[in-house]
Amino acid sequence: MKLELKDVRYVYAPGTPFEVEALRGVSLIVDPGEILGIVGGTGSGKSTLVQHMNLLLTPTNGEVLVDGVNARSLKKSELRRRVGLVFQFPESALFAPTVEEDVAFAPRQLGLDEEEVGERVRESLRALGAGELAVRSPFALSGGEKRRAAIAGVLAMKPEVLVLDEPTAGLDPATRQELLALILGLRRAGISVVLVSHDLDEVAEVADRVCALEEGRVRAVGTPAEVFYREPAQAPVTVRVSSLLKGSKPEIGAPVRFRETLDALRALQGV
Amino acid sequence: MENPGEGTRNGGSFAVSCEKLSFTYPGSGRPALSEVSFELRPGEYVGVVGPNGGGKSTLVRLLNGLLRPDSGRVRVSGRDPATEPFEVRRHLGVLFQNPENGLVAPFVEDDVAFGLENLGVSRQGMRDRVARAIRAVGLEGYERREPNTLSGGEKQRVALAGLLAVEPEILVLDEPTSMLDTAGRREVLEYLKALRAEKTILHVTHHLEELAGADRVLVLNGGELVADETPERFLSDANLLRENRLVLPVVPRLALELGLPPARLRTPEELAEAILARTESGTRAR
16 A cells, blocks of 8 residues: 655644644655655654554644545544554553453454454464464563564554554664564565654664655655765764765765675775 | 762762662562672762663662562662652652653643652742753753653653752663654763763663763673673673673674774774774785
8 A cells, every 4th residue: 555645734732822833744655565764853753744644643734645545535443454553662552461362452343253363463473473472461571572562463453554653762672673673574574664763773774765854844755875875964873984984985885784884894995 | 969979878888789689570480680789889870781671670660769679788878769769769860761651740841840849949949950950951942842742852851851950969861862863862961971970870771882981881681680891891792792682883883893893983983984094004005
């Protein structure tokens, strides 16, 4: 499915002295099967933007299109099944006595039979490498396990687009890398992923395209190399290092991912 | 600012001391902390790292009296947080990971003032402290904003200001930058650096690069204190990193792979310079 935001404006607390214009005309496309990274400083509008993707927030102006159809004309429940949104710190919403019951909660609301619900629960836990957590209490899990259980709950709705708002915040580095590997696996399964992150290094590793927000506007959108090399001061470490060397060593090219960068640096050293 | 050594009753000269601290959550079969002992001297800046579930957050909660140890002893400025939690919290302020849970008041300035309400500070004294704390985290102009209109990073800075307004001599930071962007993170770290002269700081983080300037780094894994090292030694110890599910930040990781010293190269600039120096000397040799 193709998700499109057209000139979306959003104002918090309109008509009050505390009015804040969080989005000032954002146009953006999420293509089927891609990982789109959304980056930007705190307060740039990242979280506000992604809450428009399933109309949890309705634009003050502008529109959201799902395969060319205005999202407002779709049933909300249907839209939210197709566009799964995982909030920041989603584990705070875990509530059931076991992980499998928690993951089953949302698909059960779809009116599926128990067999289908069970199948989906197993599938989404497996996709997140969390199969062994099924019968455990969500409250006795580590931070990374809780995070995966919470994401599995959204995945069990079989969304076509999965929106993850800061999915790795607060996780230890090894768990973070595992979660990124799982996100790549979801894309291979045909799900589009919107990854909001303030960690540019991790966006550099997985994103197909990057959208950089600044003060509620799109500053740049394109491949990671296009976006990050345009403004190396606001780029991942790999790009910052390569940009510093580019002046005297133009042959380094424009590597973004860690592996590419390492290979380019090795080539520079004649290793 | 009070003297950091003040309040060290019972003859103790440590800001914080933990002796064989153990704690098991009710219903859990495995201790969250097991016989952990360490001390913080006044003015020290000490990092705490380790995997999720390693015991870091449990330690923080034992230090400010939110939890009581099953066995062992904690002293904060000579006081026992389990029996004198309110007194301890004037001396030791904790900034928790997720600011969303901690903001309560309608406006930013009220939120920053909240912790002062019951400390017997005069009206004017409160105003001064709140203004100072807000300035310290770069939120001037935000005084009358509603916290719910702020981004995650801004909320974190409000929470930090609220902590600083109480003027504790010990700061415990439980992943204070996990919700901040690069610029916000740099700003908070810069400010923490400025505080190092006057505060004792225990800094829990997953970002090893934040601890490059620490006096020591403690590693908690499986509830045990498995290492207490200088940051330099720590960053060069590949086994220690791997065993504790830690991943080197990108700069030292690139350095290591390129055969350059990982602990001495902290910034992209330093790394680029080292690479350039080496390619040039290589060219000359040829």
